[in-house]
Amino acid sequence: KQEVTQIPAALSVPEGENLVLNCSFTDSAIYNLQWFRQDPGKGLTSLLLIQSSQREQTSGRLNASLDKSSGRSTLYIAASQPGDSATYLCAEWVGGSEKLVFGKGTKLTVNP
Amino acid sequence: EAQVTQNPRYLITVTGKKLTVTCSQNMNHEYMSWYRQDPGLGLRQIYYSMNVEVTDKGDVPEGYKVSRKEKRNFPLILESPSPNQTSLYFCASSLQEGVEAFFGQGTRLTVV
Numbered sequence: 001k002q003e004v005t006q007i008p009a010a011l012s013v014p015e016g017e018n019l020v021l022n023c024s025f026t027d028s029a030i031y032n033l034q035w036f037r038q039d040p041g042k043g044l045t046s047l048l049l050i051q052s053s054q055r056e057q058t059s060g061r062l063n064a065s066l067d068k069s070s071g072r073s074t075l076y077i078a079a080s081q082p083g084d085s086a087t088y089l090c091a092e093w094v095g096g097s098e099k100l101v102f103g104k105g106t107k108l109t110v111n112p
Numbered sequence: 113e114a115q116v117t118q119n120p121r122y123l124i125t126v127t128g129k130k131l132t133v134t135c136s137q138n139m140n141h142e143y144m145s146w147y148r149q150d151p152g153l154g155l156r157q158i159y160y161s162m163n164v165e166v167t168d169k170g171d172v173p174e175g176y177k178v179s180r181k182e183k184r185n186f187p188l189i190l191e192s193p194s195p196n197q198t199s200l201y202f203c204a205s206s207l208q209e210g211v212e213a214f215f216g217q218g219t220r221l222t223v224v
Contacts, residue, residue, distance in 0.1 A: 031211075032210065032211070032212075034212060034213060036215070041218075041220070042217060042218065043202065043215050044215040046214060046215075049212045089155075091155075091213075093211075095210070098160055098162070098209055099145065099160060099170060099171075100145075100157075100204070102147075102154050102155040103154065104152075105154070
């Protein structure tokens with residue numbers, strides 16, 4: 001059974017801090033891993049997609065890495081801002097599964 | 113603008129009253145799917161469609177129906193809603209299975 005785990009479930013940091021969100025997955029037959037942001041009562045916004053052949057992807061202050069051998073992905077947020085406060089979800093596409101398997105998310109609060 | 117559009121955004125209904133949640137995408141994507149999100153359980157797939165007239169069950173299909181008569185539309189039908197179907201529903205689409213997925217804004221359904 002494919003499982004995606006995100007630890008911690010919640011994280012509170014002061015503004016300006018660099019931080020890392022963790023995602024671990026059990027199935028190494030991964031097509032890609034996608035990071036999303038969810039604001040309260042809102043939809044899922046795609047942040048970064050890392051294909052299985054890639055090691056990392058960058059978008060602005062965000063950098064996501066993928067290590068298939070250890071079953072881990074990290075989302076690095078540089079110079080965090082209060083507007084980064086949201087729940088961050090990672091999800092993997094596994095070969096032959098026809099679905100995204102989601103972690104339960106990390107709720108991030110950036111305090112001014 | 114490329115997007116996945118769900119309607120309605122909010123819906124309160126009574127047990128047993130048939131309802132349809134619509135989903136439309138303007139990206140000519142082949143793959144579409146429905147998820148529900150519940151506290152503590154995360155996002156779980158309800159149904160998915162690989163292309164027109166091709167649909168299949170996800171992890172939690174009981175009590176739901178779908179159809180895919182056109183490529184752009186993938187409605188979710190609850191023929192006899194029950195309170196345990198109270199949830200936040202998301203429609204997603206991607207060019208094909210295993211590539212970047214795009215999500216709608218969500219439909220918050222309450223069944224009383």
